Amino acid sequence: MGSPDSKPTTKFVMKEDEAKRLKNRYSNVDLFKQLQEASAHNDDPKAQLAEKRTEYAVFEDNFGPTLEALVKRGKEPSFASLYDACSKYDKDGYMQMHLATSQKSQRYFLDKGVSSDEAQACAFAIAFYTGSYSETVNQNAAFVSKNQNRNTSTNVEISKMDDRAVVIMYYLIKGLSYVNFYWGIVTRCVQLKTEELEDYQPGALITWLQFSSSNRTSKTAEWFNDRNTIFIIYSLTGRSIQQFSNCAEDEDEILFLPHSSFMVCRVERIHNQYRIHLRQVSLCYNCIILEWKWRKKICLFL
Incomplete structure (x- = not known):
């Protein structure tokens, strides 16, 4: 895989529908995706990542x-x-x-x-x-x-x-x-305009400027059915905020910080809905390369 810096980055702000945020939180099932095991160039990638918390920690x-x-x-x-x-x-x-x-x-x-x-x-x-x-x-x-x-x-x-x-x-x-990173698969449902969908081509790098909510559930909400896009995201630095949430019993939310970046891996269209597979990346010059056991062995830039 080439360096993330070899491709241009598209930046835009997606408006999130918050009108029903309190009254229409959707229920989760207790089927969370298991955190994928990582094999890196060192013996304990999680320990190495923990040591670099001050480097990565949100700022x-x-x-x-x-x-x-x-x-x-x-x-x-x-x-x-x-x-x-x-x-x-x-x-x-x-x-x-x-x-x-x-x-x-x-x-x-x-x-x-x-x-x-x-x-x-x-x-x-x-x-x-x-x-x-x-x-x-x-x-x-x-x-x-x-x-x-x-x-x-x-x-x-x-x-x-x-x-x-x-x-x-x-x-x-x-x-x-202070919240630990979540490594694993999350979903995010949004409504995208045609010109926004065109930005999501395989291999493209996308940066979201706002706080971006996602969920660890394997089931989406009924009131999300009319949204035309589902992001299936492999998170590296999303934060699990369920224990701090007003709706902890109903939602297992993973929150991405502003300026989180993602590589588009695959785009599918099923009927009138797009499913866009993303992997989170960091657009830094000094990258740690990890090999993740997820589907095929893929090198991700952390």
Whole structure:
């Protein structure tokens, strides 16, 4: 397989239908795909990956530093500032739901050595994302991704970005940096326009600028039936957020960070629906090559 840098990358933002996100979460079956065993050039690829957590941990593509710079222009981030920001978007009843969920899940972050305030903020941000306002967060995430490489002295647009969205994204990104990678198959159902479908040709590299939800279920929701595209994705750095979710009993969500990149492996059309097989890749120069036992032996760039 050639280097990922040998092919151009297509970047665009897909609008996700969030209208039914709370009331129409779909149920999972208890048939999760088994994590594929990896044989790498070293004896323990998982251990090697764990050692490189600080390299990979969510602040990829300078996205995290960009958020840190934006946060610093306002007051010091804290759980109180996060709660205030979220309350501008959500009703009190939903805020109490996020609070109850985060109080149960913040132990995960405390066990990682995170301070009490930051642990509560990280847990709350993820719970908030799983509610009805992930689209709001996604719009701002895509905005940061598209603007992060511009000259800040001339970038007037980014200075106008909503400070509330910044602090929410800051803690969402921070929290996800402590969540283990999920290696395995996930699905994502979307509605694509004709011109967007044309971007998904075998061998093409695609970058999603927004937070992208997927699921470990082997069954899709009924209300997804009218969507024209199902992505079948082999995840390398997706994060499992089920234990932090308001809908943990109904959905086993794997969340991809902004700027996640994928190689198109195969495209199928079944009746009026496309099935697009993707493998996550990292468009870095210093790549670790792993051989995965999935179907045929394939070299993936991590």
